[in-house]
Amino acid sequence: MKKLTEFDSWKSLQTHFEQIRDVHMRDLFDQEAGGKKDGRFKKFSSQMDDILLDFSKNRINDETFKLLCDLAREAGVEGWRDQMFAGEPINISEFRPVLHTALRNRTNTPIYVDGENVMPKVNRVLAQMRYFTERVRGGHLRGYSGHLITDVVNIGIGGSDLGPHVVCDSMKPYAQRGMNAHFVSNIDPTHLTEILKFVKPESTLFIVSSKTFTTQETMLNAQAARDWFVDLTANDKAVARHFVAVTTNKQAALEFGILEENMFEFWDWVGGRYSLWSAIGLPIALYLGMDRFEEMLDGAHAMDMHFKETPIEKNIPIIL
Template sequence: MTSRTSLSSWQTLLAHAEDSKQVHLNELFANDSERFDKFSIKLPNLLLDYSKNLVTEETMTKLVTLAQECDLEAWREKMFNGDKINRTEDRAVLHSALRNRAKSPFLLDGINITEQVEHTLAKMKAFSISVREGHWCGYSGKRITDIVNIGVGGSNLGPQMVTEALKQYSDNSLNVHYVSNVDGTQIADVLRPLNPEKVLFIVSSKTFTTTETMTNANTARDWLIASSFDEKSVLKHFVAVSANTENAVDFGINKENIFDMWDWVGGRFSLWSAIGLPIALDLGFDKFIELLEGAHEMDLHFQQTPLRDNA
């Protein structure tokens, strides 16, 4: 595909943007009493108001023309169809399949990935309920009070963003912490006030080889064993989200406590997968499903709505 910056529609927009610098927002509202209605999109659970930007009907027409010249609608269809649009890694991009609440079958390379997703969700549900209700206990039989998520990139930022944004929905039965920095200061600060007997670690790494993640995971493991004097305590205090079962088992994690990841889930879009386990633990699994349902609603809107009215 031609670079979008070389398209005629892009050049037209550049010129239009330059002209728009001469216009004041107050002037646009004064000249059009229906501006808010024209330049906002109302959905059942979302209002997107872009009326307070320097846009006009002409701007929107030119933007839609650019989207059409970029063949956005065809690329959108390819993504939802499971085409390998991640060309650098030759992979499908199917974060939408993780939140497909219609649960309709989706075949990728002959495998129904909807079944895989539902299996992992069921496992997340059982685990999160077990921890939240106090059935899953640490090596000394004490209830888990703190969750420490160890990961980098999307394995850290996605869940952390959601638990921060939705903290008013948490019942605060568990405290969730995030460790991503390879500098030992961060994990030391997180662990210092915690009781090793009451901490559950989630090690999130697709390959289970990421340097930053494994450095911090080993630090946490050493910290736990220094308290328990027993390497088997790792079984009660560590779970993994990974595609590399062998490495996670070698680390000391029970195979039953490894949650699947798939290569068709890009890191930055992975919070909808088992990478979102800290969200389910913090908010409760029912609210994690609500999150998926809201995302699915937006997926349908993105798929079905004409560009001009598409949030």
């Protein structure tokens, strides 16, 4: 595979940089606006629904932008994008598809991996998430002693923690009253211990997020949470009402004490950094509601379509 620095457009950009390196931003606005204050803004901005990208305040001119677009084309960005949407294995280190877009494919058009349309699986898990979250939030699925679930503790690491954590923190104004979300990712036991000080076993739901159910940091924290729960309740069987799993390892989750109906699947073609759109987003759905979660899917799908269909010169993800 050709290196980026070997492309002709990259070499042209290096030459161009030397030509404009001393140009001041103020001069660029004066020269390119043609006397109009918003001329440069109109030229170097793009909008998709309510999202506006203003990149006019970068030290670029028409030639810079043209060369950057040439570089994207020469590097095959459009081709790689199309292969991604087609489900081809563009993850070259693991030889896997990169299909987080399928998780938010709101048109439900077929998307194939190894000849199989994955949309029925995606829709099945979304339906399972809705059924479960509505039962919890509606008070139909309660703790072992009949208490409402008021706290959700997500136990995971990396993509099984960061995405849901950021969304829940940023969307607090939309959270259901009386529902709290907590996240444990650090192998240092202090992290879990501090959270457990503020929750009660009879009203707490634990989500163990691990594809293999063998991730060391996650499983140490999950076992510590289970021990805390059993110590305080003296009820080993009650684990089944207070622990759920996002995993592909059904047997290990069963041995932990989790009911099969409370296991949520996701797949190898979901990369960790994009996994919040899968069942890894279960804490989001519990905290904000499944309707809000699906609104997020709608927005992500709209941006996916913009990325897929918009020319490079106005394509917000490619420009960024």
